Amino acid sequence: MKRLAILIAAFFLFGGMVSDGAAQVRHFFRDQGFSIEIPKEWVKQGIIDIKESKYWGVVFERSASDSADQVREMIAINVDKLSRPCTLEEYFNANLGSQKLLFDNLEQPQIGYVRVGEEKSKWLLSSSKLGPVETKQMFYFFVKGSSGYSFFYTSSPGLFEKYEAQFRSVVGSLRFE
Secondary structure (H helix, E strand, C coil): CHHHHHHHHHHHHCCCCCCCCCCEEEEEEHHHCEEEEEECCEEEEEEEEEHHHCEEEEEEEECCCCCCCCCCCEEEEEEEECCCCCCHHHHHHHHHHHHHHHCECCCCCEEEEEEECCEEEEEEEEEEEECCEEEEEEEEEEEECCEEEEEEEEECCCCHHHHHHHHHHHHHCCEEC
16 A cells, blocks of 8 residues: 555656657666556656665656646556565455555456466456545556566546557556566
8 A cells, every 4th residue: 555655646746747759668677677668748757666665666647638637647667576476366466455445435346367478467447536536547467576566557537548548558568577
């Protein structure tokens, strides 16, 4: 729960940066064991590295917001250094418990499995409230070696589908290195 709260705080702290263009840019996070492609219109807002809790995260925000948008579209990637080996199912369940504690009124999520490249992933799609603001979010979870990875996309419900394909493209570009 702490890591998502930290990520959301970073989201509000680093908001407002602007970039232009629509091409993809590959971002390498070699210390964390992966790289991804992000559309240029999504701007890296910051990296959170809490060594004591073995947690690392990066936040990307869409640079232009629709005027009526209450929630800035965000993609976040979290990496947890696992204290013991765990399965994808165990990692997913631990994260699902954190989401229920953080979000009010978490609706019954849709859950499934998918292969991303050679890696098995479990996904979750849900709607909830963060205080008075309604959100829709999608997660992908992976376990690779001694690390657990969660990819998170959130938006207002009305704009979710507009950027969902970009998020799926980011997840599809994942390379463990």
